[in-house]
Amino acid sequence: MRDFDMNMLIKPHLVSAPTYAAMEPPEILAKKAGISENQIIKLNGNENPYGASPRAIAAVKDVPLHIYPDPKQILIREALSKYTKMPMDFIVAGAGADELIDLIFRLFISTGDKVLDFEPTFGMYSFGARLAGGSLELVQRDENFDIDIGEAKKNCDDRTKMVFVTSPNNPTGNIASKSDIEELLELNLIVVVDEAYYEFSGCTVQELTKNHRNLIVLRTMSKWAGLAGLRVGYGIMHPDIARYMMEIKPPYNVNVAAEVALLASLEDSEYLLSNVKLIIRERDRMYNLLQEIPGVIPWPSKGNYILCEFDENQAQRVYEGLASKGIFVRSFGSPRLKDFFRIAIGTPEQTDVLVKVMKELV
Ligand SMILES: Cc1ncc(COP(=O)(O)O)c(C=O)c1O
Missing domain, CATH: 3.90.1150.10 (Aspartate Aminotransferase, domain 1)
Incomplete structure (x- = not known):
């Protein structure tokens, strides 16, 4: 060669x-x-120091490994719909919340598009933005690590397409208020609210997805359900976005072991x-x-x-x-x-x- x-x-x-x-x-x-x-x-x-549900562990042992998983994620989305009390067509599952972050970049960000990120926060958003060729705008959180909407607005221009808010924030542990999220939604950007730690905080803005087509809420089974090693998470979003996410995702993105473990975990919630x-x-x-x-x-x-x-x-x-x-x-x-x-x-x-x-x- x-x-x-x-x-x-x-x-x-x-x-x-x-x-x-x-x-x-x-x-x-x-x-x-x-x-x-x-x-x-x-x-x-x-x-999770207590590991996965014993029922999830038992379910994984019996899963037929030679069969591809369901590309439409029907059982997963039905079970998550029951768990979240959100309609099934609002839900998309991924190989961890990480994969959903990646899919969101694929769906919305082209070279040069601007992405706002409230620092310090989880590193996968800036990583994803760079991989997508996006231009990252780091907006510093205030002295209490709260998000600063005024600063965010100052940093927006006609190339700004998306903003990430983690709630509770990793690593600082604080919640973003619903009113701050609502204010961001008015900017007509895609607003991604990462609720990976929802079960520990009890705070969510998932209901806002019904009236705000520009909101995506992310969740994971890695933390509360102890499935980090299997890689399974999900997003809650208006069907107008969910449809695209389902279309562009790799067809078999949630593997069969993760699928049965998620189902058994939700049964054992x-x-x-x-x-x-x-x-x-x-x-x-x-x-x-x-x-x-x-x-x-x-x-x-x-x-x-x-x-x-x-x-x-x-x-x-x-x-x-x-x-x-x-x-x-x-x-x-x-x-x-x-x-x-x-x-x-x-x-x-x-x-x-x-x-x-x-x-x-x-
Ligand atoms: C805020 C936040 N979002 C997403 C993730 C990734 O979750 P997953 O394991 O589902 O990819 C993490 C993992 O630490 C996280 O802290």
């Missing part, structure tokens, strides 16, 4: 696209800490929601324990995680100290969050170990 420059063939905006800083798997984390995998305390992915209650109770206990450590400021959270603020230039040292003991939390590259890290809510036993080690380190 003749020598050629691969970069000449790659789309120009992807030649140096920054990648998403994804987490390493437990086996690699354990290796780095020099301990066995079952000794690590993994609090960096907002995963009482059990899973009782675990959510345990996590919320533990979140409040951990918040109080962290508040007692001098030099640590925990931020109130409606998610299954707490953002912690440290004295200047201490966060990285504490982060590394925890990692050396096999406790993994999430730090961030952005200058605004250099003195912070995020801790997922684990079991009470994990909280106790974490707090003990943090007291030694801070």
